[in-house]
Amino acid sequence: MPSTPPPPAEGEGGGGGEPVLLTPGPLTTRPETRAAMDRDWGSRDAAFIELTARVRRRLLALANAGDAFTCVPMQGSGTFAVEAQLGTLVPRDGHLLILVGGAYGRRMAEICRRAGRAHSVLETGEAVPPTAVAVTARLEAEPAVTDVALVHCETTTGILNPLARIAAAVSEAGRRLHVDAMSSFGGIPIDLARLPLASLAASANKCLESVPGVGFVVARTDHLAQCAGNAHAVSLDLHAQWTGLEANGQWRFTPPTQVLAALDGALDALDGEGGVAGRFARYWETCRTLVDGLRGLGFETLLEDAVQAPIIVTFRAPADAAWDFQTFYDRLAARGFVIYPGKLAQAESFRVGCIGAFRADTMTHFVEAAAAVLREMGVASGAPGSLPQDRPSV
Numbered sequence: 291m292p293s294t295p296p297p298p299a300e301g302e303g304g305g306g307g308e309p310v311l312l313t314p315g316p317l318t319t320r321p322e323t324r325a326a327m328d329r330d331w332g333s334r335d336a337a338f339i340e341l342t343a344r345v346r347r348r349l350l351a352l353a354n355a356g357d358a359f360t361c362v363p364m365q366g367s368g369t370f371a372v373e374a375q376l377g378t379l380v381p382r383d384g385h386l387l388i389l390v391g392g393a394y395g396r397r398m399a400e401i402c403r404r405a406g407r408a409h410s411v412l413e414t415g416e417a418v419p420p421t422a423v424a425v426t427a428r429l430e431a432e433p434a435v436t437d438v439a440l441v442h443c444e445t446t447t448g449i450l451n452p453l454a455r456i457a458a459a460v461s462e463a464g465r466r467l468h469v470d471a472m473s474s475f476g477g478i479p480i481d482l483a484r485l486p487l488a489s490l491a492a493s494a495n496k497c498l499e500s501v502p503g504v505g506f507v508v509a510r511t512d513h514l515a516q517c518a519g520n521a522h523a524v525s526l527d528l529h530a531q532w533t534g535l536e537a538n539g540q541w542r543f544t545p546p547t548q549v550l551a552a553l554d555g556a557l558d559a560l561d562g563e564g565g566v567a568g569r570f571a572r573y574w575e576t577c578r579t580l581v582d583g584l585r586g587l588g589f590e591t592l593l594e595d596a597v598q599a600p601i602i603v604t605f606r607a608p609a610d611a612a613w614d615f616q617t618f619y620d621r622l623a624a625r626g627f628v629i630y631p632g633k634l635a636q637a638e639s640f641r642v643g644c645i646g647a648f649r650a651d652t653m654t655h656f657v658e659a660a661a662a663v664l665r666e667m668g669v670a671s672g673a674p675g676s677l678p679q680d681r682p683s684v
Contacts, residue, residue, distance in 0.1 A: 307626075308626075309623065309626050309627065309628045310626060310627050310628070310646070310648055310652055310656070311628050311643070311646055312627055312628060312629050312630070312642045312643045312644075312646070312656065313602075313628060313629070313630045313641075313643045313646075314445045314473055314496060314601065314602045314630065314641070314643045314645065315473075315493070315495040315496040315502070315643075315645070316495050316501065316502050317495065317496070317499065317643060317645055317646035317647075318646035318647050318648055319499055319500065319501060319552075319556070319646070319647055320499070320556070320559055320647045322555055322558075322559065323499065323500055323501065323552050323555045323556045323559065323647075324501070324552065325555070326548075326551045326552045326554065326555030326556075327501070327548035327549070327551055327552045329548075329551070330547070330548075331547035331548070331550075331551065333540070333541065333544060333545050333547055334540055338545075338547060338550075339538075339539035339540060340539075341550060341551060341554060342363065342535070342539060342541070342545070342550065343539055344554065345363065345550060345553055345554050345557070346360075346361040346362075346363065346506075346535075347361075348554075348557045349361045349506060349508065349557075350508060352475070352476060352480075352557075352560075352565070352566060353475070353480050353481070353482045353490070353508055354481045354482055354483045354484075355482045355483075355508055356482070356483055358482075358510055358511060358512070359482060359508050359509065359510055359511060360508070360509060360511045360514060360532060360536075361506055361507070361508050362374075362506060362507050362508075362509065362514075362528050362531050362532045362535065363504055363505070363506040363531075363535075363541075363545075363550070364504070364505050364506060364507065364526070364528070364531060365503070365504060365525075365541075365543065365544075365545065365546055366503070366504075366505060367493060367502060367503075367505060368470075368472040368491065368492065368493035368495075368496075368505045369397065369505075370505055370526065371491040371492070371493060371505030371506060371507055372397075372398065372401065372470055372472070372491045372505075373401050373405075373523075373526050374491075374507060374521070374526040374527070374528040374531070375468055375489055375491045375507045375509075375528065376398060376401055376402065376405070376407065376439065376468065377401070377405050377407070377520070377521050377522045377523060377526055377527075377528075378514075378517050378520050378521045378526070378527060378528035378529050379437070379466075379468060379488060379489050379507075379509060379513065379514065379517055379520070379528065380402075380407055380436070380437045380468070380520070381436065381437075381517075381520060382407070382520055384407070384408065384436035384437055385407075385408040385409065385410070385432070385434045385435045385436050385437070386398075386402055386407055386408070386409040386410075386435070386436070386437045386438070386439055386468075387409070387410055387411075387412060387425075387428060387429070387432065387435045387437070387438045387439070387465075388402070388409055388410070388411050388412070388438075388439045389412050389414075389420045389425065389438065389439065389440045389441070389451070389456070390411050390412065390413040390414070391413070391414045391415070391416060391418065391419065391420065391441065391444050391446070391447075391449060391451065392416055392441070392444040392445075392446025392447055392449070392633070393444075393446045393633055394441045394444055394445065394446065394470060394472070395411075395413075395439075395441050395444065398439050398441075398470070399411055404522075405522040405523075406522065407522075408434070410432060410435070412424065412425065412428050416446060416447050416449075416592070416634055417447060417449065417592055417593055417594075417597075419449055419450075419451045419452055419597055420440070420451060420452075420456060421452070421455075422452070422455040422456055422458065422459035423459075425438070425456055425459045425460065425463075426459045426462070426463060429459075429460070429463040429465060430463070435465060436465060436466065437465060437466045437467075437468060437488070438456075438460045438465055438466070438467050438468070439467075439468045439469075439470070440453065440456055440467065440468075440469050440470070441469075441470040441472075442469050442470065442471045442472075442473070442474040442478070442480075442490075443471075443472075443473040443474040443478065443599045443601050444473075445472075445473045445601065445602050445641075446604075446633045446634070447592055447593060447604045447633075447634070448592075448593060448598060448599050448601060448602040448603050448604050448641070449593055449597050449598070449599065450474075450478070450597055450598065450599035450601075453469065453480070453485065454484075454485060457485045457486050457487055458486070460486070461486035466488035466513065467486065467487050467488055468487070468488055468489045468490070468491075469487055469489070469490040469491070470490075470491055471490040471491065471492045472491065472492050472493055472496055473496050473497070473599070473601050473602070473645075474492075474497065474599070474601065475490065475492035475496070475497060475498070476492070476496070476497035476498040476499075476560060476566060476569065477496070477497025477566065477569050477570060477573050477600070477601060477645060478497070478566070478570055478599065478600075478601075479566050479567065479570060480566075482508070487510075488509065488510050488513055489507055489508060489509040489510065489513075489514075490507070490508050491505060491506070491507045491508075492505065492506060492508075493505040493506070494506075494549065494552070494553045494556070496601075496645060497569065497573075497601070497645055498553065498556050498557065498560065499556050499559065499560070499645070499646060499647055500549075500552050500553040500555075500556035501549055501552045501553075502549070503546040503549035504546050504549050504550055504553060507528055509528070509532075514528065514529060514532055515529075517529045518530075518533075525543060530542060559647075570600070572649070572650075573600040573601065573644050573645060574600045575649075575650045576600070576644045576648070576649070576650045576652075576653050577598070577600035577601075577603065577644040578650075579650040579653040579654055579657070580603060580642055580644060580653045580656070580657065581595075581598075581603060583653070583654065583656075583657030583660075584605060584642075584657060584660065584672065586657075587657070587660065587661055587664060587671070587672045588608070588671035588672035588673040589605045589606070589608070589672035589673070589674075590605065590606050590672075590673065590674050591603055591604065591605055591606075592604040592605070592606055592634070592639060600644055601643070601644060601645055602630070602641050602642065602643045602644065602645070603641065603642050603644065604632060604634065604639050604640075604641050605639060605640055605641070605642065605672070606637060606638075606639050606674035607632070607637070607638035607639055607640065607674060608669055608671065608672045608673060608674060609673060609674055609675035610669045610670055610671060610672075610673075612667050612668040612669045612670075613667070613669050614667070615631065615638070615640055617667055618640070618660075618663055618664075618667065619631070619640075621663040621666065621667075622656075622659055622660065622663055625659040625662075625663070626659075627656050627659055629641065629642050629643075630642070630643065637674075642656075
């Protein structure tokens, strides 16, 4: 685990009476990122065309993508990008195997149902990552599968799935892998020169620490070039968006101009922090401060440390009769910290994000605030009861 991280610059998020968003995005941003939105852009003006081209180049460079890939930005949230990714890059006569370990894998399955794409699911428990062995076995059993989809970091729990091993297994089986890197891109190293991926989708408002409103897909150019007519929706046609950008640098429909400018500014901040490696180190320091602090209050994490990503952490709810999540949430919010409710099917929980423009010392203050709130509520310990099937060993 990395040790001392490079800190963000002075004056970053959470100051000026604004809450610190300990959420998986939208999240706390730097003043400089927000200030980048303080001008108007003509969507067909040469300056904005260059801004779009520059952001596309910078996003490719973050993943060491090289000449084999292209970056296609899309208006909307990350789900818009994932729906464009799957709806365009999976052939209409193809079959997608979705590796499901939480809500976002299940959302992929819903996208396929709505788009009329043949698909099947390989589901693990919410605290258990998929294995390359299981994927290989499933692909041998289902020769109709042409493509596989994986959520790299599933924010339902905060689990970090084994991308490199899954990618190798899928490639060896002669299939294409599409990755939802929404909660990892920019904060966890991804090297496309070494990973046999067909595509990944991400958005501006998570580890890139920008504002919501734009997602993007990084795709192998040779595969994307073969996908004309695949898309099930006009506005989510990734191939059409790409060909338009390549032809004249312009978006097909009204682009989120100020949002793209904010992303360009946020990429400046990422460069100043030492790139993805520097941000990864800071996130780990923040995550360890959070986990150690709340464990000191009796809380237990859902996940074993071996599969925990430094992005968002799921904590099991206390068994104490005085516990009430909404009270805990409201009193933390009054102290300037906004957390996230849990999203588990099996037990009550809550989540705390480690990403955003703040340092580990901010998380120390959060732990102190959590301790004070527990005392006010009369909760003696954060220790949970047992799950119906207690946390598996991983």
